[in-house]
Amino acid sequence: MALTKKQKKLLFTNLIRSHLFDEMVSKRMVSGRLVGFYHPGDGHLAPGVAAASFLQKSDYLSPHHRAHGMPHMLSKGIDMKYYIAEHTGKETGCCAGRSSFHFCFPEHGVFLMSGFIGYNFAPVVGLGWAAKQRGNQQVVMNCSGDGSYNEGRAHEALLMAANWRLPVVFFCENNGMAIFADANEMHPTPHISSMAKAYDMPSEIVDGQDVFASAEAALKAIKRAREGKGPTFIEAKTIRFREHDIGTPDLLGSAPRTKKQIDQLRARDPVEIATRHVREKGIFSEDEIAAIYEAAQAEVEAAEKFADDSPIPDVTEADLMKQVFYNGADV
Numbered sequence: 001m002a003l004t005k006k007q008k009k010l011l012f013t014n015l016i017r018s019h020l021f022d023e024m025v026s027k028r029m030v031s032g033r034l035v036g037f038y039h040p041g042d043g044h045l046a047p048g049v050a051a052a053s054f055l056q057k058s059d060y061l062s063p064h065h066r067a068h069g070m071p072h073m074l075s076k077g078i079d080m081k082y083y084i085a086e087h088t089g090k091e092t093g094c095c096a097g098r099s100s101f102h103f104c105f106p107e108h109g110v111f112l113m114s115g116f117i118g119y120n121f122a123p124v125v126g127l128g129w130a131a132k133q134r135g136n137q138q139v140v141m142n143c144s145g146d147g148s149y150n151e152g153r154a155h156e157a158l159l160m161a162a163n164w165r166l167p168v169v170f171f172c173e174n175n176g177m178a179i180f181a182d183a184n185e186m187h188p189t190p191h192i193s194s195m196a197k198a199y200d201m202p203s204e205i206v207d208g209q210d211v212f213a214s215a216e217a218a219l220k221a222i223k224r225a226r227e228g229k230g231p232t233f234i235e236a237k238t239i240r241f242r243e244h245d246i247g248t249p250d251l252l253g254s255a256p257r258t259k260k261q262i263d264q265l266r267a268r269d270p271v272e273i274a275t276r277h278v279r280e281k282g283i284f285s286e287d288e289i290a291a292i293y294e295a296a297q298a299e300v301e302a303a304e305k306f307a308d309d310s311p312i313p314d315v316t317e318a319d320l321m322k323q324v325f326y327n328g329a330d331v
């Protein structure tokens with residue numbers, strides 16, 4: 001499914017927005033202007049952009065925790081300022097500053113943003129089932145890492161989604177590592193997508209450093225799901241350039257990853273790969289590329305300012321839990 005120029009423009013723009021967002025959050029974390037955790041997306045931004053850029057607002061999205069789901073969410077139309085206000089603990093955040101990075105955007109169909117690895121699998125089957133009952137062509141995009149597929153509930157979800165032909169896309173962002181553990185030591189095959197074969201589910205392996213190749217696969221899977229043909233498994237081979245979360249040692253197994261290793265990995269930077277592509281194919285001029293960076297930088301700075309200028313919530317014991325589960329609803 002060849003992408004149009006318009007589709008490539010959208011993907012490139014969302015990738016640059018994700019990249020500048022990720023840089024800003026990483027810097028804030030290092031300088032102590034963000035509390036909690038940040039799982040940097042450097043190197044690992046293209047799969048989320050590819051998975052979510054062509055979803056409709058009514059579709060469901062379960063974002064991966066890498067880059068705190070922002071490549072996915074901003075590609076689905078969410079304003080990043082409500083995320084950054086949330087992570088800075090402000091009243092204007094999407095869950096009124098109560099959630100850190102365990103938030104949701106119900107009006108945009110974004111649920112299951114969580115640090116609980118693999119927790120998404122049962123609920124995406126439920127969302128897929130609900131979509132199928134409604135018969136309204138809604139699609140469920142489930143993004144998660146290789147590490148989450150080590151869990152039993154991943155198999156249950158693949159089985160049920162395949163058996164009931166649910167409109168779910170299993171988009172595995174395989175960076176080959178789960179914190180310090182090497183994926184090759186946790187899986188009997190080099191390709192996690194081989195799991196799909198057991199459930200007679202179509203699967204595809206894509207270059208997760210190439211946002212355009214990844215998006216072609218996503219578009220195909222979304223179309224299949226919308227047409228009622230059932231789930232697809234996409235495995236995007238990607239790379240984590242940085243440590244698992246900021247401040248944690250960067251080990252693979254028990255050995256630190258060396259600068260030389262990281263430099264070699266950085267040769268496959270998704271932003272550089274996409275930039276080369278749009279230049280060589282004449283999709284954007286140099287001036288247009290500069291304008292995309294400028295607009296994305298302005299967006300990131302405005303989001304930061306919005307968060308910094310927002311008030312800290314005055315949380316009472318009575319409403320402590322309220323926004324965590326559903327913004328504003330009684331629980």
Ligand SMILES: Cc1ncc(C[n+]2csc(CCOP(=O)(O)OP(=O)(O)O)c2C)c(N)n1
Pocket residue numbers: 039066115116117118144145146147148149175177178179244
């Ligand atoms: C249920 C559960 N088990 C363990 C952890 C600790 N943990 C946090 S992130 C992570 C690795 C996740 O790896 P992967 O899914 O491949 O995503 P990546 O961080 O590599 O992008 C683990 C084991 C957790 N948060 N939740």
